[in-house]
Amino acid sequence: MENLWIGFANVLQLKYILLIMAGVAGGISIGSLPGLTATMGVALLLPVTFGMEATSGFLILIGIYVGAVYGGSVAAILVRTPGTPAAAATVFDGNEFSKRGEGGRAIGISTTASAIGGTISCLMLMFVSPFLAKFALKFSSAEYFALAFFGLTIIASISAKSLVKGLAVGMVGLLISTIGLDPMTGYSRFTFGSYYLFDGFSLIPVMIGLFAMPQIYTSVLDGLDEFDIKQKVTRILPSKEDVIKMLPTAIRSGFLGTFIGSIPGAGADIAAFTAYNEAKRWSKHPEKFGTGIVEGVAAPEAANNGVTGGALIPLLTLGVPGDAVAAILLGALTLQGLQPGPILFRDHIDLVYTIFAGVLIANIFMFIMGILGIRMFTRIVSVPKYYLMPIIFILCIVGSYAINNSFFDVLVMLGFGIVGYLMQKVEMSGSPIVLAMILGPMAEENLRKALVMSEGSPSIFFTSPISLFFLIAAVGTIVWPIVKNIRNKSNGNSTTDSGRKSA
């Protein structure tokens, strides 16, 4: 508790407050723009934070994350196009409000629900993380290997429509992570003799390439949609009845979002859809979902902001990112010379609690800006994208260059941009590559260290209960969808998952 007060005392300096505010405002703007995602925003602005000290840099990125996940709902409600994938589920009911001329009311509900979800996840982050970190201190190589392995299987199985594609992409990501000098022996792997590759590919250019460039190429291919908001947005502050109506749904969805966020690989979009379906299932009048009801907006919005704090739990305590944005945040910490994980809690406890406090403050600003300033943000939706997209292209180039002042990184970014575009075309997601690049070295090093400790006997992974648990969970993640698939087929395909795809 004492640490928490120190954290708040740290954050409540004018400098940090201003940075978080700027981050949240920037995040809401990015989120409001269809085509710009939270992942892209954080990846693009990461290079800007290099020059700052660790806390400032991290807090501004947190602000962007929280703001962007919320901002996606504005376009979802007003123009029927989610600003970010996280807001895709908000379209169903949110846009119905707009059709009735109640766009402002829907935004008010979304703002309140987002703040509730975000706050719940932040409280969970504050109270769960220290225990998890203490627990993780006991982890040795075997447990870390099993954890990384578990994380990788989940990422592969949920990030793509097809399990095989997810697994194949994950393998490619792991192979990319082995490029460079082998950390244990110094042996050079897949470097083609080029010293540029001795350290492997830098994570940030790969991420910018995979997450930002495909969007640009797709808009060149398909042309741009421009949005013009004619509706006057009025009455943002939700009425008492609306708040009372949404409260149970928002709280449940906030917890659900936090939980989904804390699972490696599952991000805000999955959380929002799951929460929407759960809210429908719990509801006494499920048939009203999709007609513009309070719960239909509150559930996905509370859940997607619930992810923000949830994703930070495994990131800070175990060094395993909860979703793609958390992977970039991990990159941000590593660039500052900080290694997330239990050691961070031991050696930099002040920073950890400052982050906790910062997440809460970011949620508060998100609420205030959403209620007071949303009219301004709705204008952003109509900013001409034919100016914006090219500028983002240049920012991708400059951002990649800035990391090491090296043009090689720009080439890496451009290369992965094209790879990412082609992958999108064959319905493969880029996230497994990025997460595998982070978890790969963790898996390999700990696998080898564990085997050295056990003198080559693989039994070390099965005698530790924690390691065994993760390994069983990992196998389950892979086998379960296959079993379900086979069972569905033998049942005459009657119960294919009606959730995400039909929704």
Next chain:
Amino acid sequence: MTTKRHTTKKQADMVAAVILLLIGIYVSIEVSGYTKIASLDIGPAFFPRVLGVLLIVFAILLAWQAKSKNDQTQVVFINRNLMIVFGLVAAFAVAFNFLGFIITSVVLLTVLMRLMGAESWKKAILVSIITTIVIYGVFHTFLNVPLPLGILEPLL
């Protein structure tokens, strides 16, 4: 090369499977040349070797799935505008060191803006120049990243 190509989802998945398969085979060949280090450590080849084999397995599975699913939905990979953009990106990669950031950025921005629907060349050029100068200034002054100027170096 024709500008309009019709590719089905099935074909696209097949090509992806073949590429993944080739990567897997390449990896397996490459790591077989790695030295074995005589110690308890399982060595630098072990992890990539396992990954390479698994990648081959998944690539074959993917090909098999694509074959049995037979999805004839059309996928459009490229059109004229995107080809221009890819060409521009290639030219940028080659010319950056020589021409420097300012020139390449203004050209890239202007062409992209026009391709994406900016009303006129004049407006596109104006916005491009302003954007480039602002980005250069911010990175140079505030973030301490000197973007290379190329042939403009002697002028500034």
